[in-house]
Amino acid sequence: MATTTGAPGTALDRTQAIRWRQTWAQVMGGFVPHLASLEETLCRAAETVRGRAPSRVLDLGGGPGVLAERMARRWPDAAVTLMDLDPVLLALARGALDGEVRTLKGDLSSPGWVASAGGDHDLITVVMTLHYLPPVQVRAFYDDARRCLASGGLLIVADLMPDDGVPSLMSALDPAPDEAAAELAWAQWWGGVGEVKGLRPLLAQRAAAFRERPPAEFTAPASWHVAIAREAGFGEAGILWRCGRHAALAAVA
Ligand SMILES: C[S@@+](CC[C@H](N)C(=O)[O-])C[C@H]1O[C@@H](n2cnc3c(N)ncnc32)[C@H](O)[C@@H]1O
Structure with a gap:
C-alpha cells in the first residue's frame, strides 16, 4: 500500500x-x-x-532520493515520484525533499506497486535496485514497468550487468571499483544510521521487511536484460551506458 505521510514516532530533523x-x-x-x-x-x-x-518521472527503489532530487531540480515542471520499500530511506527522502518529490512506499517484488505508482510516466529509473529481485520477479518487473509508461516513454535500468558481448574500450580502461571498500562503507553507513535514536522504530520495520525479502543479488548479463525487455513489449532496448561491470539499459515503451 502507498503512503505519503511521515512515519509516526520518527524524529529526524532536516x-x-x-x-x-x-x-x-x-x-x-x-x-x-x-x-x-x-x-x-x-x-x-x-x-x-x-x-x-519529461513531465512525469518515477524513480523506483529510489532510496533517500539523491537521483530523484537531481531530476526534480533539472526539470522543475516535472512531477517526480520516488518509490521504495525501505522506511528508513523513505524517511530521509521525506526529511530532506519535502514538497519537491512525492514519496511512496511500495514493493517491487509484487505487482501491487503498479496501481500505487499510476501510469503515463515519461521516464522510469531503477538504479542499483533490480539485483534485489530474483529472476522471475525481474521478468515481471519489465512487464509492470511498461504498464506505468506512456507510449514512447523511457525505462532506464542501471545495475551490475556484465558485458557478454564485445567489451567496450571504456570498460577495459576503467579500473574496477573496490567492492570490499564499498561494502565496508555501506556497513558503516548503516551502523551510523543505527545510532540515530529517532530512526530506531523504522530500523526495526526495515529489518522485518528485508527478513521477508532478502536481497537476491541476482546479476544477469546485459543481453539477458535486453531480451527480457523486448519480450515485455518494449519496442527498442539497448545499452545506453557502461562502466566496467555496471551498465544502464534504456528501453522505449
Ligand atoms: C542500493 S540501493 C539504491 C538506491 C538508489 N536507487 C540509489 O541509487 O541511491 C537499493 C534500493 O532498492 C530498494 N529496494 C530493494 N528491494 C526493494 C523492493 N522489493 N521494492 C522496493 N524497493 C526495494 C532498497 O530499499 C534501496 O533503496
Whole structure:
C-alpha cells in the first residue's frame, strides 16, 4: 500500500536528513563508478527521446532520493515520484525533499506497486535496485514497468550487468571499483544510521521487511536484460551506458 505521510514516532530533523543523504551519495559512488556520468547520460536520454523534458518521472527503489532530487531540480515542471520499500530511506527522502518529490512506499517484488505508482510516466529509473529481485520477479518487473509508461516513454535500468558481448574500450580502461571498500562503507553507513535514536522504530520495520525479502543479488548479463525487455513489449532496448561491470539499459515503451 502507498503512503505519503511521515512515519509516526520518527524524529529526524532536516539537517540530519541532508547529512545522511550526502554520505549515502558517497557510499553509492563507491559501488558505481562514474555515477555522475550515468545520471547525466540518463537525463539526456530522457530529454532526447521525447524531444522535451519529461513531465512525469518515477524513480523506483529510489532510496533517500539523491537521483530523484537531481531530476526534480533539472526539470522543475516535472512531477517526480520516488518509490521504495525501505522506511528508513523513505524517511530521509521525506526529511530532506519535502514538497519537491512525492514519496511512496511500495514493493517491487509484487505487482501491487503498479496501481500505487499510476501510469503515463515519461521516464522510469531503477538504479542499483533490480539485483534485489530474483529472476522471475525481474521478468515481471519489465512487464509492470511498461504498464506505468506512456507510449514512447523511457525505462532506464542501471545495475551490475556484465558485458557478454564485445567489451567496450571504456570498460577495459576503467579500473574496477573496490567492492570490499564499498561494502565496508555501506556497513558503516548503516551502523551510523543505527545510532540515530529517532530512526530506531523504522530500523526495526526495515529489518522485518528485508527478513521477508532478502536481497537476491541476482546479476544477469546485459543481453539477458535486453531480451527480457523486448519480450515485455518494449519496442527498442539497448545499452545506453557502461562502466566496467555496471551498465544502464534504456528501453522505449
Ligand atoms: C542500493 S540501493 C539504491 C538506491 C538508489 N536507487 C540509489 O541509487 O541511491 C537499493 C534500493 O532498492 C530498494 N529496494 C530493494 N528491494 C526493494 C523492493 N522489493 N521494492 C522496493 N524497493 C526495494 C532498497 O530499499 C534501496 O533503496
